[in-house]
Amino acid sequence: MIEAVELGWRIVIALTEGAGLLVGTLVVTLALRRGSRAAARRRRTAILRRYQADVDALLQSETASIALARLLSSPRRHRAVIGEALIAPLRVAGGELAEYVRAAATSLGLRDAWRARLRDGRWWVRADAVGALGLIRDRQAVDLVIDALEDPHEEVRAAAAAALGSLGDPSALAVLLVALKDPARHERARIVDALGRFGAAVAPALADHARRHPADAPDLIGVLSLVGGGERVSDLVAWTADERAEVRAAAVAAIGVLDLDERSYYFALRALADEAAEVRVAAARALGRSRRPDAVPYLAARLDDDWPVAAQCAWALRRLGPAGRHALAARAADAGTAGELSRQMLKVMAAPATEAAP
Amino acid sequence: MTAETLASAVVLVAVAWFAVAHSVSLLSVVSVYARLRARRHRVPTTGRGAAVRSGAAPGISIVIAAADDPAGLVERIQSLLVVDYPRFEVVVTGAGPADGTLAAATRAFDLVRVPAGRRAAPKRAAPGVYRSLEHPELVVLDTAGAGRSAAIDAGVDAARYPLVCLVGAGAIVEAQALARAVRPFVRWPATIAAAGGIRIANGGLLDEGRGVRLRLPASRLAVLQVVERLSSHVPGQVNLSAMNGLLAVPSAFGLFEREALVEAGGVGREADGGDVDLTLRLHRVARRHRRGYRIAFEPDPVCWIVVPERWRPLAAAVRRRQRVVLRALSRHRSMILNPRFGTLGLLILPSSLAFEAFGPFVETAGYVVAAAGLATGVVDRTSVELLFLAGIVYGTLISVAAVLLEELSSGRDAPARDLLRIVLHAALENLGYRQAAAWWRLGGVVTAFGRGTADAS
Numbered sequence: 001m002i003e004a005v006e007l008g009w010r011i012v013i014a015l016t017e018g019a020g021l022l023v024g025t026l027v028v029t030l031a032l033r034r035g036s037r038a039a040a041r042r043r044r045t046a047i048l049r050r051y052q053a054d055v056d057a058l059l060q061s062e063t064a065s066i067a068l069a070r071l072l073s074s075p076r077r078h079r080a081v082i083g084e085a086l087i088a089p090l091r092v093a094g095g096e097l098a099e100y101v102r103a104a105a106t107s108l109g110l111r112d113a114w115r116a117r118l119r120d121g122r123w124w125v126r127a128d129a130v131g132a133l134g135l136i137r138d139r140q141a142v143d144l145v146i147d148a149l150e151d152p153h154e155e156v157r158a159a160a161a162a163a164l165g166s167l168g169d170p171s172a173l174a175v176l177l178v179a180l181k182d183p184a185r186h187e188r189a190r191i192v193d194a195l196g197r198f199g200a201a202v203a204p205a206l207a208d209h210a211r212r213h214p215a216d217a218p219d220l221i222g223v224l225s226l227v228g229g230g231e232r233v234s235d236l237v238a239w240t241a242d243e244r245a246e247v248r249a250a251a252v253a254a255i256g257v258l259d260l261d262e263r264s265y266y267f268a269l270r271a272l273a274d275e276a277a278e279v280r281v282a283a284a285r286a287l288g289r290s291r292r293p294d295a296v297p298y299l300a301a302r303l304d305d306d307w308p309v310a311a312q313c314a315w316a317l318r319r320l321g322p323a324g325r326h327a328l329a330a331r332a333a334d335a336g337t338a339g340e341l342s343r344q345m346l347k348v349m350a351a352p353a354t355e356a357a358p
Numbered sequence: 359m360t361a362e363t364l365a366s367a368v369v370l371v372a373v374a375w376f377a378v379a380h381s382v383s384l385l386s387v388v389s390v391y392a393r394l395r396a397r398r399h400r401v402p403t404t405g406r407g408a409a410v411r412s413g414a415a416p417g418i419s420i421v422i423a424a425a426d427d428p429a430g431l432v433e434r435i436q437s438l439l440v441v442d443y444p445r446f447e448v449v450v451t452g453a454g455p456a457d458g459t460l461a462a463a464t465r466a467f468d469l470v471r472v473p474a475g476r477r478a479a480p481k482r483a484a485p486g487v488y489r490s491l492e493h494p495e496l497v498v499l500d501t502a503g504a505g506r507s508a509a510i511d512a513g514v515d516a517a518r519y520p521l522v523c524l525v526g527a528g529a530i531v532e533a534q535a536l537a538r539a540v541r542p543f544v545r546w547p548a549t550i551a552a553a554g555g556i557r558i559a560n561g562g563l564l565d566e567g568r569g570v571r572l573r574l575p576a577s578r579l580a581v582l583q584v585v586e587r588l589s590s591h592v593p594g595q596v597n598l599s600a601m602n603g604l605l606a607v608p609s610a611f612g613l614f615e616r617e618a619l620v621e622a623g624g625v626g627r628e629a630d631g632g633d634v635d636l637t638l639r640l641h642r643v644a645r646r647h648r649r650g651y652r653i654a655f656e657p658d659p660v661c662w663i664v665v666p667e668r669w670r671p672l673a674a675a676v677r678r679r680q681r682v683v684l685r686a687l688s689r690h691r692s693m694i695l696n697p698r699f700g701t702l703g704l705l706i707l708p709s710s711l712a713f714e715a716f717g718p719f720v721e722t723a724g725y726v727v728a729a730a731g732l733a734t735g736v737v738d739r740t741s742v743e744l745l746f747l748a749g750i751v752y753g754t755l756i757s758v759a760a761v762l763l764e765e766l767s768s769g770r771d772a773p774a775r776d777l778l779r780i781v782l783h784a785a786l787e788n789l790g791y792r793q794a795a796a797w798w799r800l801g802g803v804v805t806a807f808g809r810g811t812a813d814a815s
Contacts, residue, residue, distance in 0.1 A: 005366075005740055008373055012748045015381060019755035022388070026762040034771055285491075311470045315491050337473060344471055348464055 047081040055085045058104055059097060068104055076109075083110040083132065090135040102136040111138060118144055123153035130156060134163020142169045149179055158190055165194030173202060177209055180219050188219075196226045203227050207235040217242070218250040225254035233264055240267050245276035252279055256286025265290060272298055280309040288316025293323040300327040303338035314341035318349055325349060365731045369741045372724020376748040379717070384756045386593035391763035393596070394657060416543060417445035417519030418536050418613070423506050424453035424463075424498075426527035431459050432466040438525075439493055443536040447495040449517055451485070452509030454500050460488070468492045485512050511624035514616060522616045524625065528663055529610040530559060535660035539613040542654035549652045550618040551640055553599075553607040554660030555592065558584050560667060574776040577667040581783045582791045589760035589784070592657055599655035603706035605683075607640075607653065609633040611661040618643060631686025638690045645699060673798045680802025683714050688806075718800040724749070725793060750788050757784035 051074065057067035071082060086101050086108075105111050110132075117129035130148045133141045145167065148160035161179070164172045179191050195202070203224060210220040221239060236258075239251035252271045255264045268290070271283035284302065287295040295316070302313040317324035328342040420438055424431050431450070438448045453459040463469055467490040486500035499516060501509040514522050521543065525531055532538075535554065542549045560575035575581055598604045607614070609625075609632060619625075622639040626632070637653065644651035666672040687694070687710065694711060696703040728745050731737025761784045765772060772780075 004370055005744060008370060008377075008744050008748075009740070012373065012377055012744060012752065015377060016747060016752045016755065019384060019752060019759060022384075023755050023759050023762065026759060026766065030762060030766060033766075034774070037771060307473060311489075311491055314470070315468055340473065341470065 044081050047078045048085055051078070051082050052085060055082065058086070059089060059100055061100075064100065064104075068107065071104070071108060079108055079110060080113065082108065083113070086110070087132050087135045098135065098137045102138060105136055111136070111141070114138075115141060115144055118148060123151075123156055126151060126153070127156045127159040130159040130163050134159070134166045137167055139167060139169050142167060142172055146172060146175045149175065161190045161194045165197035168198050170202070170205070173198070173205055174209075177206075177213075177216060177220070180216065180223075192223050192226065195223050198227065200227060203235075210239075214244070214247070217244075217247045221247070221250040221254045225257045233258065233261070237264060237267050240271055245274075245279055248274060248276065249278040249282045252282040252286055256282065256289050260286065260290040260292070265292065265295075269295065269298055272302060277306050277309055280305065281312045284309060284312035284316045288312070288319045291320065293320050296320055296323040296327050299324075300331070303331055303341065304336075307337060310337050310341055314345045318345045362736050365727050365737045366741055368723055368727045369731070369737055369745055372720050372728075373741075373744050373748045375717070375720045375724070376745075376752065379713070380748070380752050380756055383590055383593060384759070386597045387589060387756060387760045387763060390593040390596045390657070391760075391767045394767045415444055415540060416521050417447075418443060418521045418523050418540065419447050419449055419513075419517030419519040419616070420523045420525060420531075420536075421449045421451060421510060421513035421517060422525045423509055423513075423527070424450050424459040425457065425506060425509070428457045428459050432462050435463065435467065435496065438531060439496065440533065441531065441536055442533045443540075445519070446523075446536060447497060447518060448493075449497045449499065449513045451499045451513030451516075452501050452504065452506065453488075453498050454503060456503065460498070460500055463498055464488070467496055467498075469498055485516070487516065505627075507625045507627050514619055514624065517616055520616055521613055522619055523611070523613045524609070525661070526608070526610040529556075529661040530663070531611065531661045532659055534658075535611065536613075538656055538658045539611070539660050541656060542652065543613070543615075546652050546654070548650050549654055550615045550644055551607050551637070552613045552654045552656060553595065553604065554611055554613075554655070555657045556587075556608060556610055557659045557662050558587065558665050559662035560664050574772075574779060575667070578783070578786075579669065579672055580665055580667050581780060582787050583665045583672075585757055585761060585780065585784045585787045586791075586795075588764050589757040589787070593760070595655045596657055598706060599653070601701050601706065602652055603702040604653045604655055605637060605706070605710060606633045607637050610663055614640075628682060629685070631689055632682045634683050634686035635689060638686055638693065641699065641702060642690070642693070669794075673794075673801075676795055676798040677802040677805065680714065680718075680799045681806040683710075684803060684806040687711050687714065714799075715803055718796045718803055721749075721793070721796040722800050725796075753788040753792065754785045757787050760784070 051071065054067045054070045057063040058071065074082060083105065086105060090098055090101060102111075105114075114129040114132045117125050120126055120129070126148065130145055133145055142164075145160050145163050148156055149164070151157050151160065161176070164176060173195075176191050176195055180188060180195075195206070206220055206224050206227065210217040210224070217239070221236065224235065233255070236251045236254050240248050240255070242248050242251070248271065252268060255268055258264070260268060265287075268283050268286045271279050272287070274280050274283065280302065284299060287299060299313045299316050299320075303310050305313065314328065317328050325346070328345050331338045331342040332346055333339060334342070420441070422434065422438070427434060431453070435448060435450060450463065453463055455461065460469075469488040469490055472487045472489050485502065485504075488498040488500070490496035490498075497516065499509070499512055501512050504512065510524065514524075521540070523536060523539070539552050539554045542552045558575065558580060560577060560580040561573035575584070595604065612633070618640055622636065622643045626636050626639070631638075640653060666675055687707065690707075693699050693703050694707045699707070724745055728737060728742045732739070732742050758781055761780050765777060771777075
């Protein structure tokens, strides 16, 4: 027994020492890492404090030239932090401010630095650089930002899409339209976001692109309803007569997202009699959103349609007030799909409308 | 044999047990975090990765049971509908008029009952099928009061995609979860199931702009469980999956090949061994076909759970878990030491059985005998000190190393206060928590092999 205890001691002590050595090494490594990072943070704060007043002055036209001269005398190794301070106000305000900052960034050599950083190995450095180029609206860097749209890291791609949106450069439009084909909805949503920021000015170009590339039309029609602009309704209406069902469906759905005017209401009604079920579904949904009670008879007539269409029509009737309720009640006693759907809708309408908030 | 030698022998067995068990976990910890660190540079942590972006990504049906959280059902569905994945649907099963879940979901998502025949009617429980007019990818099943596992099986039957993702009660699914969990299926087509990293979210989530990070829970018990997860659960799972011997795809989040899941007989009841039983059945079915297969574990986080913060519910949970594991092992005892199951049968299952069934006895007996023996003078001081060194000091060093390695491999600095707290708890884990857990697990062992009536709790 004594020998066993003796042997146990030796083994356990060796094991414990090994583990202790490991913990010791880890503690030292972590301490070194934290120390160096803290030092970097302190340095950054110190630089910011030193130049913040000059950066603020730079953005006031009266004091700009003096401030710029002072910033130009700063050592090069402080410039990266100065750049961060420069673009910070652009995140909340745009317009002329971007011009000032761009001019200042050019003379400070920051634009070249940001461009060089697009090739950095660390993704967050690339993302920041792309974002900075977008914020200062560096139109000469559009090609570089477009390249970043293909970056392996998602954050960089997101920053590039946002940057292209704020750049608003027409040459980026085509690339964004191609990127719209990405299968993931998050990526597409970002591109749509960026396209939306181009504003109504690009609506004709979008419509044109959709005409020339029929395959992209269904996606683009959705974008078109988001960017705004007066003539797009004509374009959308024109597409409701397209020969491809998915384009007609997208156009009707897009019309439904906008407020229906007399003309588009007429086209939505017409689409309710379309030969393709997906178009009729979109039309029923658009009419349900329209809140126009005069659509009720047309919708009620479709309650015997294919199930998906009938279901959307029943939903639309539910949203169209007393007239819709009346139409549903008239069919509630029927056997078959129409009666079944009507009864369901009436049951939902009868239930208290309060949200189920726990 | 005198009482003295007997007592010393018990203590020495416990010492040997601790030395072996802790050394195994030390090796696991080091190898896992070395691997995680190497991975960090290869696999994008936030992106979906090229595999998922290509058209190769298989469609996934997420199946949840409405009864898991009737009040929060609508929010839960909403959070699942925004999962970042190209092709998926959400199947909510077991929603019924009884608990108001069907009405709430109907209001929130414009549900409409689908007439029979429009969708292949599931075989079990003849559910009513509802579709959302707002979200084409949402399906709700009314299973007419069928139990939880029958309802989930009905959901699996109704799923339209080849992969099924089962999400358990209280699991908050991360937006990238499907993209991460599907990686093994894309990389190795023989994969039949995959588990992912589960993190403890008691402290709440902190949105840092560049991804979400976890805050350390305020509760001491929750932090102890964080330490336990880092120092034993994660390393254990990674090593088991390296030998293709994963014992449990957790019920909180698991991705399954639909056909394999159906062939294995569905999710099964917790009383029969829950997720361990299901995973062992999957191993069995796959082996029966004599095909190469894989049940994978990806340590990247896929979901967050909230763990008990009080002693009593925690003890109950530990005991229940112990029972579930042992029930499953006893149901599948024909696999143990069965050469047909390879490493799983010859190494993993026997050692798990030893660890789960005898571990609590050896540990508890060691401590009790050492304390009693020291008081009465039956056991000499040296043996007790040896037990202390092997059981507590050595264990503490390993827990602390695990926590520090995690911090090092995560690449960012936790606030100093949090780091200090978690290191402190890594020490506490070995001095108090582990002993308590051994005691609770002992209770679990006793009830698992005792009379079946003990299952009522």
